[in-house]
Amino acid sequence: MKPFAYTRPGSAAEAVREVAVEPGAVFLAGGTNLVDHLKLGVARPDLVVDVRTLTSREITDLPDGGLRLGAASTNSEVTADRRVRERYPVLAQALLAGATGQLRNAATTGGNPLQRTRCVYFQDVTTRCNKREPGSGCSAVGGYTRYHAVLGVGSAMPDPTAPETCIATHPSDMAVALTALDAQVQVLGPAGERTIPFGELHRLPGDHPSRDTVLEHGELITAVDLPPLPSGARSAYRKVRDRASYAFALVSVAAVVAGEDVRIALGGMAHRPWRATRAEALLTGGPLTEHAVAHAMEVELTAAQPQPGLEGGNGFKIPLATRTVVATLRDLTAEALR
Amino acid sequence: MTDLLQPRAIGQGLVRRDGEAKVRGTATYAYETPVDHPAYAHPVQAAIARGRVTRIDTSAAEALDGVLAVLTHENAERLASTEDRELAVLQSPEVAFRGQLVGVVLAETSELARQGADLVRVSFAEEEHDSELTVDHPALYKPDKVNPSFETDTAEGDVAAAMATAHATVEQTYSTAMVHNNPLEPHASTALWEPGAQVPLTLWDSTQGVHPDRAAVCEVFGLDEEQVRVICPYVGGGFGSKGTPHANVMLVVLAARALPGRPVKLALTRQQMFFLAGYRTPTIQRMQVAADRTGRLQAIAIDVVEQTSRIKEFAEQTGTPTRMMYAAPNRRTTHRLAPLDVPVPSWFRAPGECPGMFGPEVALDELAEALGLDPVELRIRNDPEVDPETGKPWSSRHLVECLREGAERFGWADRPPARHRDGDWFVGTGVASSVYPTMRQATSDALVRFEEGRYVVEIGAADLGTGAWTVLPQIAADALDVPVDDVEVRIGDTRLPQASVAGGSSGTNTWGSAITVAAREFRGKFGAEPRDGDEVTGSVDQAAKDTEHAAYAFGAQFAEVRVHADTGELRVPRLYGVFAAGRIINPRTARSQFIGGMTMGLSMALHENSVWDPRIGQVANHDLAEYHITVNADVGDVQAYWLDEHDPYVNAMGSKGIGEIGITGTAAAVVNAVHRATGIRVRDLPVTLDKVLGGLP
Ligand SMILES: Cc1cc2nc3c(=O)[nH]c(=O)nc-3n(C[C@H](O)[C@H](O)[C@H](O)COP(=O)(O)OP(=O)(O)OC[C@H]3O[C@@H](n4cnc5c(N)ncnc54)[C@H](O)[C@@H]3O)c2cc1C
Numbered sequence A: 001m002k003p004f005a006y007t008r009p010g011s012a013a014e015a016v017r018e019v020a021v022e023p024g025a026v027f028l029a030g031g032t033n034l035v036d037h038l039k040l041g042v043a044r045p046d047l048v049v050d051v052r053t054l055t056s057r058e059i060t061d062l063p064d065g066g067l068r069l070g071a072a073s074t075n076s077e078v079t080a081d082r083r084v085r086e087r088y089p090v091l092a093q094a095l096l097a098g099a100t101g102q103l104r105n106a107a108t109t110g111g112n113p114l115q116r117t118r119c120v121y122f123q124d125v126t127t128r129c130n131k132r133e134p135g136s137g138c139s140a141v142g143g144y145t146r147y148h149a150v151l152g153v154g155s156a157m158p159d160p161t162a163p164e165t166c167i168a169t170h171p172s173d174m175a176v177a178l179t180a181l182d183a184q185v186q187v188l189g190p191a192g193e194r195t196i197p198f199g200e201l202h203r204l205p206g207d208h209p210s211r212d213t214v215l216e217h218g219e220l221i222t223a224v225d226l227p228p229l230p231s232g233a234r235s236a237y238r239k240v241r242d243r244a245s246y247a248f249a250l251v252s253v254a255a256v257v258a259g260e261d262v263r264i265a266l267g268g269m270a271h272r273p274w275r276a277t278r279a280e281a282l283l284t285g286g287p288l289t290e291h292a293v294a295h296a297m298e299v300e301l302t303a304a305q306p307q308p309g310l311e312g313g314n315g316f317k318i319p320l321a322t323r324t325v326v327a328t329l330r331d332l333t334a335e336a337l338r
Numbered sequence B: 001m002t003d004l005l006q007p008r009a010i011g012q013g014l015v016r017r018d019g020e021a022k023v024r025g026t027a028t029y030a031y032e033t034p035v036d037h038p039a040y041a042h043p044v045q046a047a048i049a050r051g052r053v054t055r056i057d058t059s060a061a062e063a064l065d066g067v068l069a070v071l072t073h074e075n076a077e078r079l080a081s082t083e084d085r086e087l088a089v090l091q092s093p094e095v096a097f098r099g100q101l102v103g104v105v106l107a108e109t110s111e112l113a114r115q116g117a118d119l120v121r122v123s124f125a126e127e128e129h130d131s132e133l134t135v136d137h138p139a140l141y142k143p144d145k146v147n148p149s150f151e152t153d154t155a156e157g158d159v160a161a162a163m164a165t166a167h168a169t170v171e172q173t174y175s176t177a178m179v180h181n182n183p184l185e186p187h188a189s190t191a192l193w194e195p196g197a198q199v200p201l202t203l204w205d206s207t208q209g210v211h212p213d214r215a216a217v218c219e220v221f222g223l224d225e226e227q228v229r230v231i232c233p234y235v236g237g238g239f240g241s242k243g244t245p246h247a248n249v250m251l252v253v254l255a256a257r258a259l260p261g262r263p264v265k266l267a268l269t270r271q272q273m274f275f276l277a278g279y280r281t282p283t284i285q286r287m288q289v290a291a292d293r294t295g296r297l298q299a300i301a302i303d304v305v306e307q308t309s310r311i312k313e314f315a316e317q318t319g320t321p322t323r324m325m326y327a328a329p330n331r332r333t334t335h336r337l338a339p340l341d342v343p344v345p346s347w348f349r350a351p352g353e354c355p356g357m358f359g360p361e362v363a364l365d366e367l368a369e370a371l372g373l374d375p376v377e378l379r380i381r382n383d384p385e386v387d388p389e390t391g392k393p394w395s396s397r398h399l400v401e402c403l404r405e406g407a408e409r410f411g412w413a414d415r416p417p418a419r420h421r422d423g424d425w426f427v428g429t430g431v432a433s434s435v436y437p438t439m440r441q442a443t444s445d446a447l448v449r450f451e452e453g454r455y456v457v458e459i460g461a462a463d464l465g466t467g468a469w470t471v472l473p474q475i476a477a478d479a480l481d482v483p484v485d486d487v488e489v490r491i492g493d494t495r496l497p498q499a500s501v502a503g504g505s506s507g508t509n510t511w512g513s514a515i516t517v518a519a520r521e522f523r524g525k526f527g528a529e530p531r532d533g534d535e536v537t538g539s540v541d542q543a544a545k546d547t548e549h550a551a552y553a554f555g556a557q558f559a560e561v562r563v564h565a566d567t568g569e570l571r572v573p574r575l576y577g578v579f580a581a582g583r584i585i586n587p588r589t590a591r592s593q594f595i596g597g598m599t600m601g602l603s604m605a606l607h608e609n610s611v612w613d614p615r616i617g618q619v620a621n622h623d624l625a626e627y628h629i630t631v632n633a634d635v636g637d638v639q640a641y642w643l644d645e646h647d648p649y650v651n652a653m654g655s656k657g658i659g660e661i662g663i664t665g666t667a668a669a670v671v672n673a674v675h676r677a678t679g680i681r682v683r684d685l686p687v688t689l690d691k692v693l694g695g696l697p
């Protein structure tokens, strides 16, 4: 742990300015992830800028029939909102499947999608980790890979010493639902405002595993917009984990079925929430039989790379993802038939 | 035979005497002890698994305003005894396992201490390490004894011959995972060294026994017992990990001695507990069982492979329950240890019995299947008349009754068929036996004094959250023949008469015996109307001791498991246990021990796993977000029952000890139920969904 300065500026714009000029500055929202990292030495900022009260905490109706979630709304508040529960069950279910009541009371709409990976090596400063310390290597390859990626990684057992290697997953449940919902992220940055489609917020590791998202330093999330779903749309979130509650996903599925349209996003599978676009394309317009869904998922997962490692590695995620998608869509279509 | 106390207070479900203080938050734990002007300690740990420290640069830490001292092997005092290498903190540059203590920073605040520890630069000369347990590890050796003093190997008859000729056999290897105790309260202490004082060292420590704790400190620092006071009124759980002190206790004392006059506080972080506070060794158990056509066992054998650390031997007695559970003419048990570059394994709830009731109880299930016999019936058919190991009669053994009553309560006879499917779930049921030896420690004294119209009982016992604060007054009240409200019991301080460790489920048996001796003597000496200040001390060694019988508590556990047909997720909606554990002193605290043990067994079955990363030599998932213990949502209907067992041989209370039996057998019952539900036999704990997924349709 290292000391840092703490400020709570008067406005979001001021907060953005303060962070933009200080390379060692970070935003603080609910703190449920950042404060842990401060203690562990994973985050070592010089300045912590508290934005908890600087963005909206409201959930408001948008003119197009959608909803705007203020960045400071808590995960509990979003889950409890009747409009969210009725129109976007996938989001309410994803949030409820995450963390615990206490954590959800503190965690925010802005902070949740920006929480960092749970890779155990990332969280342990005595080990090598390209995400935490660029260029130091990746301890996860061949190690404890149970919670690691199978999609978006070039090979099974990539070179652990290469600076670009990272097989981490993004841990947020909320982000998986927002990906399936085609949400939009409202951002205020040093250069002004911009809107980022949620599906483009998170990155694959590429050459810079230390970067989780496309946000530039100093860019602040002010709100997340949920576009309206077509009438009759149904959605659900299914999270498969190692215990009944209070565990990160091994695999999770956010699914939206709206008429001919099928949207599938996967969690626990990649460095970012994974939109199963190939499977979606195969399924759009066709009947959602178990066979068709399983086949579409097999196509989606052809490039998957099981990561060997301790406790048998993570190859089980590949059949598990398919089975979970099949089950989720089966339940959603059964619901439609009722 | 002992005259059992006439139960009046005994048997009542009295509420915990310490409950209100705990709920209100006024019960002070070791780290919270209000002291003047404390300093705070934060450890520096080795970042290699084997080698030596070549250089420690403490200058940046020392330069920090508010840092009081930085201790390393270069400047720390030399300890009087370094024989126990786990406890020989900061004595040499050698590193024997990753995470070992190589320094400590003392500062005005805990944050500064942590910051200072971060600034200590340590260079290492790293050597190749070997930290991976394998069944054929080249360095496997046979320890002289297994804990605490059992024969390492036993053999009778010819197992191989029986295996070759028997009607049905099972030969399989089972494994249990490395697990960490993780009590809610971390290993924490406050220590004060006042050189001029009559008692120079005061140590508030979270411990399972103030007297054993003191003895260890005295040994390491070369102090007399009169020079040390250890205080511990409350413990936020120990599960064995506070049964013997670990390096953190010596570190805080070392730190306090470096800062005379200032109390020093040290609490391990959760992450540090995965390196420094003990754990249960992983075990590999090769089982052989053989039976005739009727299910009568012809042979039972267990060959155990487990690990110890290279610097200190710890030999978990995993094979011991196989020696006495069932009758078989041919028997063998062996233990082999791999000495590794790992933290030192230690006590974990039901050492020996807990892992040792996994392999055998699953193997019996496999045998029952091979024989086409009900697994309850198989166990009943093999219930021995006398202890197969010693030939002694049982002080009491009601395993069969536990199995029958459990089967009845659980609805075993009407259980669903194998691979029964209910909606999205496969449903299965499983059974296993439980056992734990009835122990009593050799030393413990209790003082009884009449004080202002009440009876005060003093004994340096420990309450880990188990109920000693409440149960000991019940025993004392019956032994003195007075209402329990007239008795005050004082525990948790070395100023009180010496008491044994709260371990081996022996606390109540031992302390209760000492109290009973003292109470009877008190009555003998002062009659029914004592005067203020009348007092006597009694000792457990004056209590009747039976050596003619084999004394154990027994139980049977029944589990219902659901396995999700799509995802393999596992749920345990029902877990029932029936126990025969002597007389139950307080049904309220007893139920809590039984269901707590069973829940911990469930945790072992489905969740707990310290994933060892042999490349770097540490537990990969070393915090409670990634190391899973069973949470509320995993726990369904857990019920504990007990038989009204009368055992005149064990002690004056008729009690057998209940702290540990609940965790034994649970994991086997769960695994057996998973098999019934899915046809998949998981032999390596924990049972996670990936281990069943491949076998699901
Ligand atoms: C034990 C445990 C279990 C958990 N289990 C789950 C789980 O099962 N599923 C799950 O999804 N999550 C889980 N979480 C994670 C939890 O959901 C996140 O910690 C939380 O959502 C983060 O939100 P926060 O507001 O507290 O963010 P903070 O901790 O305050 O910040 C997180 C990051 O976001 C940045 N940030 C915050 N707000 C903004 C903003 N408006 N604009 C730009 N940057 C910002 C911060 O700088 C920081 O880098 C768990 C956490 C814990 C501790």
Ligand code: SF4
Binding pocket: A117, A119, A120, A121, A122, A128, A129, A130, A131, A132, A137, A138, A139, A140, A141, A165, A166, A167, A168, A209
């Ligand atoms: S997987 Fe990524 S986060 Fe984990 S150790 Fe490798 S580089 Fe670091």
